[in-house]
Amino acid sequence: MSSALLSPPGQPSLHVVLVVGRGGGGSGAHVRSLAAGLVARGLRVTVCAPARTAAVHDLSMAGARFVPLATCTDPATLTTLRTVCASADVLHAHGATAARQCALALRMRRARPPLVVTWHTRTRGSGAAARMARLAEGRVAREASVLLGSCSELVDRARRSGARDARLAPGTVAGPRRATVPDEAGDEERRNKIRAELGCVGVPVLLSVGRLDGTRGHSWLLHATRAWRVLEPRPVVLIAGEGGERRVLQRRIDAENLPVRLLGCRDDVPDLLAAADVALLTTPWESRAVFAQQALRAGVPLVATAVGGTPELVGDAAELVPYADPAALAGAVARLLGDRVRLAELADRGRRQAATWPTEEQAIAQVLAVYDELTQRGR
Template sequence: MTQLRTVQVLGGGSAGSSAHVRSLASGLVARGVRVTVCAPAELDRLYDYLGAGAHFVPLPRLGDPATVTALRNACIGADVVHAHGLQASVRAALALSAGSRCPLASAGGGRGPLASAGGARSPLAPAGGGRTPLVTTWHSRHHLDGARGGVQRLLERTTVRASSVVLATSSELVDRARLRGARDARLAPVTVPAARGPVCLHDGKARAELGAVDRPLLMAVGALERGRGYGTLLDAAREWRELDPQPLLVIAGEGPERAALQRRITAEGLAVRLIGRRDDVAELLAAADVAVLPSRREARSLLAQEALRLGVPLVATAVGGVPELVGDAAELVPYGDAGALAGAVRGLLEDAERRMDLAAAGRVQAGTWPTEDETVAHVLSVYDELAGR
């Protein structure tokens, strides 16, 4: 039997999908699979796909026409191409479509942004005719409004129909993929690597660095962008000012909303620190008294997974795949409800026994998730099925 060859494609590269591809590449290589990872160059510097034993092909920036050419060349001879996220799925589908002219051509009688010039078949038409099978994984769900939301829905419909199999990390995303017309959508919970090495809970050094030696420490992690719920989180922080001692909220992450958030923190005198992107998030999270996840949309949140594994009590919004992921091992509140968020955090800070119960429940819940090895084995079984092995 010939050696199976797969190409993994990343677009924007969220932390969850990028870490999953690193874990997947390492596990597949260990099983004798030839793996090529195609992604923006900076992701290899962050996740070291070469170190996992994969071949790495850097992709040009988003929107560069050379991206599709680079992907098409990388996919020659592949048994299965696996794209992670919507951007990557669009690129991969275009690369696998022979003779596509322009990814988003609008010629051809005004049939929409994905019609090919001259009335030809869309370059994202469903797979067939012996084309290399395309697997797409939906790691999360982004919510866009107005015209951008319409384009997003159109791209979702077109890419899932171009895919042989759609893997989704939560039941909600499976339903969404089927609604968009996926021929084969399957639940595939993704477990990303746990923190390597020992992690010390309530580490005094980390708390001192963050400025929370004699006060409660709250921790949030994620890109500083719209839809993450940070406005609501700052509203809650305003309510925590009455507590004695006043808790410190630390937010790790970068993004376009940083300047606006910092202006508000300064103007309102909030006990909040923005510490940017960090590579020691597990250590910082382990030092926290409570983790907070205020997002509008989540599937299998990295923060939720890490918090429950570490036994850090979690307050999260009851959205997307979060309830399915955490079960009864976290305090869940409605999205956008600052009062409920503030109250849940305050209740935990005032109830040490409840924090201990959640810590224990979190570790039990984490034990129900698939391991990295099981995740790799499941994905490989899909590849073997599509490759007729």
């Protein structure tokens, strides 16, 4: 760690305030990793987040002081942030909504710590609300001391919005702890046990993970499954996740007799991946999808939509298809299931691609370098 971040004896260490809203799209997991890493390096860290986000990502267990926020849109949030920022050396907001609230809180202060903003996703949608959100997003981009984008598309977007300093900062998720010596027999035994528990013995297993809220592409995924009903053996699609669209999806699965099972919320995605033949990512936009990272690290062949930062993330280690093209998705999966050589090739490429991603240590070091630079400017 740079000596600039190490306080002289008897003086308090650098105080960093991390702010996150809903924590979806991997931002909550990233904040937990960052908070734990900063604490381990001797910095004082305060994490501000809604209680639900903190519970889902164990933010209060990262070794940092935790300050709950009602929500990132509640007026009381501004008061809380202004109070917390009074002693901050750096304020780091994750996500557009958290960034807007942090910028508002700083506008009301004379002495302002530098504001670092990380964009993990982009503002989507149409209509007046989406236009207002994009205008606010652009203003925050111009006010941030440094804006970090988790993929190149977000960095380009920030620069077009007028950001004074936009940089690529790809976060990462922790990889699974692997045995020192591969145990193929043990892996196969585990795979068979999980598939038996899922009731998927003797059939190909396709796995998708994501909220059932209309933003994950499940509707056209279900459309694609019609083509797989003629395959022998017929593959089963497992969808892990919960949300308001569950009843709609289940009614359609039942009415059309689709080979799909909704598993609800699961905290055992690594086990589900161990049982899967192919992983599916059908979303309309992603930066660095956590599920894609998990699949490639586990050596599970991935079929994903060619959107956002996904091509940059996976390189040639996945089959990419256009968004909302059921025929393309159905064809890509059918070809893979009929080509064991290609499946093995993608599994190997996935692991090698995952090895090129920044480690948690490297991601934390990059952020620390930004803090170092900004605190040096203010001296």
